[in-house]
Amino acid sequence: MGRRSDHTRRELKELIVTASIKLISEIGPSAFGTRAIAKEIGYSFGTIYHIFGDLETLRYHVKGRILDNWYEDLAAGMNQVEAKTEYLVDAYIDLSEQQRFLWAFVFALPSDPKENAPPWYIEKVENLFSLVMRSFSTITQNKKETEIAARAIWASIHGICVLAMAGKLDMVSSESPKELAHLQLGIYMKGLSSLDNDLYMFNAVAAGNI
């Protein structure tokens, strides 16, 4: 079959990304493959290569779209609430549980840890991360402190999600990931507020003299 032109390039891009997300969220990350996606949109797999070049490129576009969706949801929800950091922590953990497959897809370590993500994708990650920073800006004093605190707390929440997903966080009693995250956040906040506000103390801690 030759050119069909029932879809523009842009529409086709959209079709492919949307179909990918559908397949992943319904079946799992393993459903992300050229044949399956092509079948879903009614084209041959050759079309995917014509538009995205290879599967790895498409993978980043799909991950980028998922991050965009999350950003919108989180940003919108954050504005309707007082305790922003607590909301973000809750919402992030909810994402990892309710959109289990998509979450696993986005945060799967690359099979070859050498390769690095394209800049425009890293930017999307930073955007999502900036939400955490914004929620912190009311708490901590200077910008550097905010930045570091936000990264630290994000890493710790993310770590809870990763371990929970890998089934390596089974609590002895009733502690769910969310409870653990709240506890973590609480302790961290307490520690943060008891720190002096100047950088002197901060640098001392960062240097390992704790």
Add this chain to the structure above:
Amino acid sequence: MGRRSDHTRRELKELIVTASIKLISEIGPSAFGTRAIAKEIGYSFGTIYHIFGDLETLRYHVKGRILDNWYEDLAAGMNQVEAKTEYLVDAYIDLSEQQRFLWAFVFALPSDPKENAPPWYIEKVENLFSLVMRSFSTITQNKKETEIAARAIWASIHGICVLAMAGKLDMVSSESPKELAHLQLGIYMKGLSSLDNDLYMFNAVAAGNI
């Protein structure tokens, strides 16, 4: 060729696991495949199936062996030092950097997040985790507190490693993963020590009333 019997079953198991670790650490997680391993040990890939059944089973055995090695190293190093928690944090991050490929292999999310690990493997993870708990037992007061604090701090350090490996933790300035982890630990400790030692406060925090 029929039976060779130049190796016992046990020796063959050892050969296969050792060869797998060698391939992964030298080439990368993607080198973990039936053909490559078989070639490395001078047998056909059928032999791997004869002994381990399928690749997924072998994968868990390899991951288990890696965890065993780490446990030995960390446990030995921990006994020769005063600040045990700080040592563990440092050593854990060192592992994720110096044994990059093995670390990525062990903590790669399963492509199908439904499947769960065999009990004997989960036990090995718990063993490693128990080191963190032991290092905490001198700091916190009661057992429940120790358990929860240990899981929280482990998750946060693990999160830093994951994000660092995925290249999603690029600091603005000079903060390396290790510096960030130290900072995180310091703040957390401060928060922990300023908490009352009874469970009342703890439960209040865990319930979200922070």
Add this chain to the structure above:
DNA sequence: ATCAAATACTATACACTGTTCAATTAGTTT
């Protein structure tokens, strides 16, 4: 010692994957 049975090991084959590319066909331009 001989034959039978059980085991170890290999090799072929199959279904699947991502990728390449020549061929075909439809739309666009001249």
Add this chain to the structure above:
DNA sequence: AAACTAATTGAACAGTGTATAGTATTTGAT
């Protein structure tokens, strides 16, 4: 209308994990 450009396909290829039939060797029983 003819020439050209671009989109779409699907056969072909190299790779994967896995099943299994077949062969060679050791083991066990008589």
